[in-house]
Amino acid sequence: MNDWFPLWLSLRVSVIATIVAGVLGVAIAYVLAKWRSRWASLVEAVVTLPIVLPPTVLGYYLLTLLGTRSSLGQSWESLFGSPLVFTQSGAVVAATVSALPFVIRAARAAISNVDARVEESARVMGLAEWRVARVVTLPLAARGIGAGIALGFARALGDFGATVMVAGNIPGQTQTLPVAVYDAVQAGDDATARTGSLVLGAIAVVVLVFVTQLFARRR
Amino acid sequence: MNDWFPLWLSLRVSVIATIVAGVLGVAIAYVLAKWRSRWASLVEAVVTLPIVLPPTVLGYYLLTLLGTRSSLGQSWESLFGSPLVFTQSGAVVAATVSALPFVIRAARAAISNVDARVEESARVMGLAEWRVARVVTLPLAARGIGAGIALGFARALGDFGATVMVAGNIPGQTQTLPVAVYDAVQAGDDATARTGSLVLGAIAVVVLVFVTQLFARRR
Amino acid sequence: ASDARGDVVVAAAADTRDAFNEIAAQLSERDGITVEFVFGSSGLLREQVLNGAPFDVYVSANVAFVDEVVQAGAGVAESQRQFAVGRLALISAEGVALPANLDSLSQFGRVVIANPAHAPYGVAAKEALQSLGDYGQLASRLILADNVADAVRIVDAGEADVGIVALSLVIGRAHVEVPATLHQPIRQSIVITTRGAGNDAARRFVEALESQEGRAVLSRYGFTVDSP
Amino acid sequence: MTSLLVDVRVAVPGFAVDAKFAADVGVTVLAGPSGSGKSLTLAAVSGTLRPMRGVIQLDDVVYCDAARDVHLRSQNRLLGMAYQHAALLDHRSPLDNVALAVRSGDTATRRTVAMETLQRVGAESLAEARTRSLSGGERQRVALARAIAGNPRVLLLDEPFSSLDLAARAELRALVKSLVAERQLIALVVTHDQADVDALADRVVRYEPGRTVSAGE
Amino acid sequence: MTSLLVDVRVAVPGFAVDAKFAADVGVTVLAGPSGSGKSLTLAAVSGTLRPMRGVIQLDDVVYCDAARDVHLRSQNRLLGMAYQHAALLDHRSPLDNVALAVRSGDTATRRTVAMETLQRVGAESLAEARTRSLSGGERQRVALARAIAGNPRVLLLDEPFSSLDLAARAELRALVKSLVAERQLIALVVTHDQADVDALADRVVRYEPGRTVSAGE
Numbered sequence A, B: 001m002n003d004w005f006p007l008w009l010s011l012r013v014s015v016i017a018t019i020v021a022g023v024l025g026v027a028i029a030y031v032l033a034k035w036r037s038r039w040a041s042l043v044e045a046v047v048t049l050p051i052v053l054p055p056t057v058l059g060y061y062l063l064t065l066l067g068t069r070s071s072l073g074q075s076w077e078s079l080f081g082s083p084l085v086f087t088q089s090g091a092v093v094a095a096t097v098s099a100l101p102f103v104i105r106a107a108r109a110a111i112s113n114v115d116a117r118v119e120e121s122a123r124v125m126g127l128a129e130w131r132v133a134r135v136v137t138l139p140l141a142a143r144g145i146g147a148g149i150a151l152g153f154a155r156a157l158g159d160f161g162a163t164v165m166v167a168g169n170i171p172g173q174t175q176t177l178p179v180a181v182y183d184a185v186q187a188g189d190d191a192t193a194r195t196g197s198l199v200l201g202a203i204a205v206v207v208l209v210f211v212t213q214l215f216a217r218r219r
Numbered sequence C: 001a002s003d004a005r006g007d008v009v010v011a012a013a014a015d016t017r018d019a020f021n022e023i024a025a026q027l028s029e030r031d032g033i034t035v036e037f038v039f040g041s042s043g044l045l046r047e048q049v050l051n052g053a054p055f056d057v058y059v060s061a062n063v064a065f066v067d068e069v070v071q072a073g074a075g076v077a078e079s080q081r082q083f084a085v086g087r088l089a090l091i092s093a094e095g096v097a098l099p100a101n102l103d104s105l106s107q108f109g110r111v112v113i114a115n116p117a118h119a120p121y122g123v124a125a126k127e128a129l130q131s132l133g134d135y136g137q138l139a140s141r142l143i144l145a146d147n148v149a150d151a152v153r154i155v156d157a158g159e160a161d162v163g164i165v166a167l168s169l170v171i172g173r174a175h176v177e178v179p180a181t182l183h184q185p186i187r188q189s190i191v192i193t194t195r196g197a198g199n200d201a202a203r204r205f206v207e208a209l210e211s212q213e214g215r216a217v218l219s220r221y222g223f224t225v226d227s228p
Numbered sequence D, E: 001m002t003s004l005l006v007d008v009r010v011a012v013p014g015f016a017v018d019a020k021f022a023a024d025v026g027v028t029v030l031a032g033p034s035g036s037g038k039s040l041t042l043a044a045v046s047g048t049l050r051p052m053r054g055v056i057q058l059d060d061v062v063y064c065d066a067a068r069d070v071h072l073r074s075q076n077r078l079l080g081m082a083y084q085h086a087a088l089l090d091h092r093s094p095l096d097n098v099a100l101a102v103r104s105g106d107t108a109t110r111r112t113v114a115m116e117t118l119q120r121v122g123a124e125s126l127a128e129a130r131t132r133s134l135s136g137g138e139r140q141r142v143a144l145a146r147a148i149a150g151n152p153r154v155l156l157l158d159e160p161f162s163s164l165d166l167a168a169r170a171e172l173r174a175l176v177k178s179l180v181a182e183r184q185l186i187a188l189v190v191t192h193d194q195a196d197v198d199a200l201a202d203r204v205v206r207y208e209p210g211r212t213v214s215a216g217e
């Protein structure tokens, strides 16, 4: 590979998408875990759906939802002056949507598993609900949340189908590394495909080890 | 959709793949969680890699690894009399490989989070290691394992890229529902694509609610 | 019939979908031969053929891919043929006026073509644009679709104003043909795979393409064929 | 004078207890056999468990009124509580455990108050220990510090000295006694130790299975 | 006569204790201030913690020999243990907790033995209760049942009666005493309660910070 643009783009897109999906996903997971209702697992199943749809189909729906002809896409365009689809913002959206279900489900399981008695004792100590979440619930669920974020990151970094649909494949603009690797496989260019895969793998290993360490509970 | 074959095939393939990935993944996760070494998170990062590759590219490497020209593929053929690739077994392999990392990572986090003191007390009670795992560790990690299996199932059910490469898109033989949906989209057959997506979504919701309930800890 | 296999499995590039479906229908009616198609990207289908896919016939819009299959021993050399030449056409999104020709593209917004990195129609589209000197200036507005069928879909979704696509896929709608002189010919190649070597139906399918009726169908779908 | 009124029926699947007593400033000991509902009563006062019926009230502040479905959040009840099994936040240091319970001041002030409180219970050397490896008695000291650090109105102590040796028990008993007097606290103390009753109790509530429990002498 | 020899240095970050005593059939009480290393000693005997140096031996069965890096697995030490904080498997019923500790027989036999054991500690009515909602005293009864259910050679009891009322304490003390005699057990009992010492102790090991602990009278 003599062109490093896809690598930087992929890194930027996947990191931003992981942060967005992490914050949003943990918030949704928290609400789902605390929501004592039979509906919670139904809602959880529905938010898991993006995984089940073939990425291109997911991308197709996203495109319909966010494209230049949709009302959402038009509001975005009037707000920011440029369309959402076929831009790097579009790539971030696609990667975020792909990563979100993983964060939600892993975090929800971990949060539900936190001992309610410890949370109770923190309330009795006088900690406000948000501090109970910050001081007790989320730290005790850290490992599971970390697993979700790691999976979400891997998914965002590797996303191909949804990105290609929503962000297009514009070399030097929206062509991420997985898209470049895919192109190389199609073209029968094994060397480029191999280099690209190795680079993807290497980044992933570094980031994943880091994320795992970050969320491993100490003490 | 007037042809239900892709639906049944998808159900069969994803259920078998989920079971295989579930058993294998939980076993690997257990070993990783108990392996007190800095290498554990490196190994974990490496087994997460299949997520980072675009599914088609993953499928391409699987095809190279298991195809009729590979030694693995040839051993399989001489053992079972038919090739592994472009068969339903191939579809199961593709779905299993796609699902495995999700099971491993979520389960590993949950298993690591189990209170070591409870496991100790079970050992002192005289329970052999495998019974400690069965009676203490795995039940206490059930929710996280469930999340991993749910994600793995969703991934297996929705897999398009890897399946299409390894098993092909042979109608009536290896054409799974996501592949059929993709095909319909390509052919501009929006009605079939929409029905297919809805059916996929419906199955996923039912199975995911069931899985979540199954692994929710009682008592 | 779900589980009954067709008599012959044909793996073919996406641009042939409409024309081949019609030819297969004729073949089924006339000779009772059922053809099963697997449409996909030429590049991925080639990898599958090389790794033992149960395809009897491989059709690609890229001659080099077919050569590669033959060289690897996965295709029957004698059966290799170029049966038609594909053409490019311009289409536009709903509500967007059709461009009169390729020269006027600068007045439009995004333009979609198949990915020249691996799709033959993409290569041709790029050549056409280059021969008019437009490519460099257009590059930042180009969307590279996975294959020609995708390109058509992106135009239909309204995400590109104009598409340069396979004529064979847009024959039934408003389009403007791109002069064949602007690019290298897009030669449609066919080969019977080693697996399909003994399959009589495979041979019959190839013959059907070259038959008078077959060529009539192909040319109706915008392929250039040697005059019958 | 300040008084905590408890008049509730606390019910869980398979068990219910009726408790009716008023606790004034000073120490009210809850005594009675194992499984008679003492800890459940404290849970109701702390707001962790909603009583089936009845009222809990601190002067004119209604903690809970089941009939009107009023339940003040635990956070707003101004309690300090030491649990039967200490229930510390194992993932935070002993100092953090206590500092988190301090209800006012900035972070630095809270830590100072927490350190002072740890000193009062004789646990200053444990401030930065690994919480989950504390010994039974050490945990109880830290739990007591955490209970008093928030400067509560009501102190709920569930067998607070059970893992301590006799000397430590006497020392902490004296601490509780002086704190109650000094800060005019209402303390509910569950204990099986007659020495606690002798040294601390201003009044005793006896729990007996099947009977409404109420204040005796 | 059977005898448990303990001669080890048990060390954790920031603390170490040297213990050297032999415990014969009967009850050896470990007494001493909070944080003096009593629970750590039991952890070393049970195999949860590896001593820094020294030997633990039951007659000629070496439980551990630090110098030779020999450490018998906990599972093979034939112990029954009741933890300071009960440490039940909260996700299984009390009956399951006890049945899992029974070391021989098929499932049905185990459950029968478990039920009988629960009866002996007066907890048969708790067999199918929700374990995590047991009261403090109830947990201790179940924990004691679990400790004796496996028909162990060595019984390790860490403040086993601390949450129990006086009547229950007396009752369970008598049970331990008779079991020890009947089954010729070696029991190590940590307690702060003088009544336990008076009623049970055949010998007392005194823990004092900084000194090697050893058996006195």
Ligand SMILES: Nc1ncnc2c1ncn2[C@@H]1O[C@H](COP(=O)(O)OP(=O)(O)OP(=O)(O)O)[C@@H](O)[C@H]1O
Residues within 6 Å of the ligand: D012, D013, D014, D015, D033, D034, D035, D036, D037, D038, D039, D040, D041, D084, E129, E130, E133, E134, E135, E136, E137, E138, E163
């Ligand atoms: N959530 C619950 N669900 C079902 N039963 C419960 C629950 N909580 C407590 N119990 C039962 O209620 C009874 C009273 O429990 P409680 O903890 O109040 O006893 P206690 O008086 O504190 O006893 P101890 O002195 O042993 O701690 C016990 O039998 C206990 O098993």
Ligand SMILES: Nc1ncnc2c1ncn2[C@@H]1O[C@H](COP(=O)(O)OP(=O)(O)OP(=O)(O)O)[C@@H](O)[C@H]1O
Residues within 6 Å of the ligand: D129, D130, D133, D134, D135, D136, D137, D138, D163, E012, E013, E014, E015, E033, E034, E035, E036, E037, E038, E039, E040, E041, E084
């Ligand atoms: N894993 C550990 N890491 C660091 N310190 C520890 C660890 N385990 C125990 N300690 C410390 O070792 C000392 C002895 O602990 P131990 O639990 O044996 O005390 P104990 O004699 O049982 O006291 P108590 O009667 O209060 O239960 C305590 O100061 C405790 O904080």
Ligand SMILES: [Mg+2]
Residues within 6 Å of the ligand: D038, D039, D040, D084, D158, E135, E136, E137
């Ligand atoms: Mg209690």
Ligand SMILES: [Mg+2]
Residues within 6 Å of the ligand: D135, D136, D137, E038, E039, E040, E084, E158
């Ligand atoms: Mg102890």
